[in-house]
Amino acid sequence: MxxxxxxxxxxxxxxxxxxxxxxxxxxxxxxxxxxxxxxxxxxxxxxxxxxxxxxxxxxxxxxxxxxxxxxxxxxxxxxxxxxxxxxxxxxxxxxxxxxxxxxxxxxxxxxxxxxxxxxxxxxxxxxxxxxHMVLVTSRKGPLDSVDALVKKAKANPGKLAYGSSGVGGILHAGFQAFEKAAGIELNHVPYRGGADAFKDVLGGNIEMTLVIPAEAKAQYDAGNAHILATLSDRSTIIPDVPSLKELGYPVVMDxxxxxxxxxxxxxxxxxxxxxxxxxxxxxxxxxxxxxxxxxxxxxxxxxxxxxxxxxxxxxxxxxxxx
The missing domain is CATH 3.40.190.150 (Bordetella uptake gene, domain 1)
Incomplete structure (x- = not known):
């Protein structure tokens, strides 16, 4: 981190x-x-x-x-x-x-x-x-794109886990918006903070979370994380990462x-x-x-x-x- x-x-x-x-x-x-x-x-x-x-x-x-x-x-x-x-x-x-x-x-x-x-x-x-809220997964797993994530989630309803900073927080709401747009069901695992959730993603304990662009880039550059998409528009820090909206999922939340x-x-x-x-x-x-x-x-x-x-x-x- x-x-x-x-x-x-x-x-x-x-x-x-x-x-x-x-x-x-x-x-x-x-x-x-x-x-x-x-x-x-x-x-x-x-x-x-x-x-x-x-x-x-x-x-x-x-x-x-x-x-x-x-x-x-x-x-x-x-x-x-x-x-x-x-x-x-x-x-x-x-x-x-x-x-x-x-x-x-x-x-x-x-x-x-x-x-x-x-x-x-x-x-x-x-x-x-x-x-920007950025969707990330671990390099240790196979979820290297939004399409791969959605496909696996549809095949395993409620099985893929995401971490957030707590029930009712902005990360929780962001994932619920993504679930609705993609027609999938995920498993919510609340943490005391977003940093703890990201640690468990990198450790392979849960599949995904949302982080800020700087944190996503640092772990991507270190070979630890996949960066899948942003939940709004593109970030100047990770300009090559598409938004969920670009990928066909109408989610816009900052x-x-x-x-x-x-x-x-x-x-x-x-x-x-x-x-x-x-x-x-x-x-x-x-x-x-x-x-x-x-x-x-x-x-x-x-x-x-x-x-x-x-x-x-x-x-x-x-x-x-x-």
Whole structure:
């Protein structure tokens, strides 16, 4: 696996240290509107070192040169991201607590289980990335194409196993969309995280899972994995890999990641975060870090990101209704 956490530790410096001190704010800046005076926490609902955590730390690193205070990543794994989302939805809406969300906790989980929050409990700051979900299998097995996978699945209903990051997560929903499009039945094996599922695919314990392009490419280059297709369009990281739609299976689903804030937050605070977000996303620093980490940036402003999440949520709702 790619040791992106080690790279980020070097790149971030002190950006992820909980005890980092606030920087001084100039009088001119203070007169322009709300300004933070202490560190801002970015909650991540998944383990440190995972894909969502990486995106949060990338943003923190890029924002470090532009914000008057530090952005600190706080990991609260559990519930496919729901635990962190619940925290941010109910904490004081003072601008010092953000959620790195947009995937499972925001778009799919509400259609699988009862939660203590809804998507409209948040307001979007902006989207950082649009993570392609990539269908992978082990080189140890014979499933080297989507056609081979579908053929074997139809001959063995419910026998081929796929791993996900949990029931109701975006990976689970992605596979259900694939099953419906292909007319097949697979066996769902939920894990604590997507990384654990990928390990079991590479070890030959389950047949398939969904990963981000950088992880797929690394294991393909190492001779460990087959890359079968993406679940949306083609990725610039693996441009030769077709989409399921190109192969005749009408599936279009992405795992988006961006910053969310409580919808109860006053407008001047939201505006400050959105203005900073735009500067960070357009900065050379963000482009440099994303390039080094093989992260595909997918900037959307707040309203557009909110609509994209709602569209995915509606897609999953329709899928669940059958």
């Amino acid at each position: 790619i040791d992106r956490r080690r790279f980020l530790a070097a790149a971030l410096g002190t950006a992820a240290i909980p005890g980092a001190l606030s920087r001084s704010v100039s009088p001119a800046a203070a007169q322009a509107g709300w300004q933070p005076i202490r560190m801002i926490q970015v909650f991540v609902g998944f383990q440190a070192g995972g894909g969502t955590d990486v995106i949060a730390r990338l943003y923190a690193a890029a924002a470090d040169e532009m914000a008057p205070v530090k952005f600190v990543v706080v990991n609260r794994p559990g519930g496919a991201g729901a635990i962190a989302a619940d925290v941010v939805a109910h904490l004081e809406p003072d601008g010092y607590t953000l959620l790195l969300g947009g995937g499972s906790e925001s778009t799919t989980l509400p259609h699988y289980t009862k939660l203590n929050y809804r998507l409209d409990d948040f307001k979007a700051i902006g989207r950082v990335s649009r993570e 795992n988006m990641k961006g910053l969310l804030i409580s919808s109860r937050t006053p407008a001047p605070i939201v505006r400050w975060h959105q203005e900073l977000f735009t500067k960070v996303m357009k900065s050379d620093r963000m482009a440099e870090l994303a390039r080094k980490m093989n992260v595909e940036l997918g900037y959307l402003d707040g309203p557009a990101f909110m609509k994209a999440m709602a569209d995915t949520s509606n897609q999953v709702l329709a899928l669940r209704k059958g």
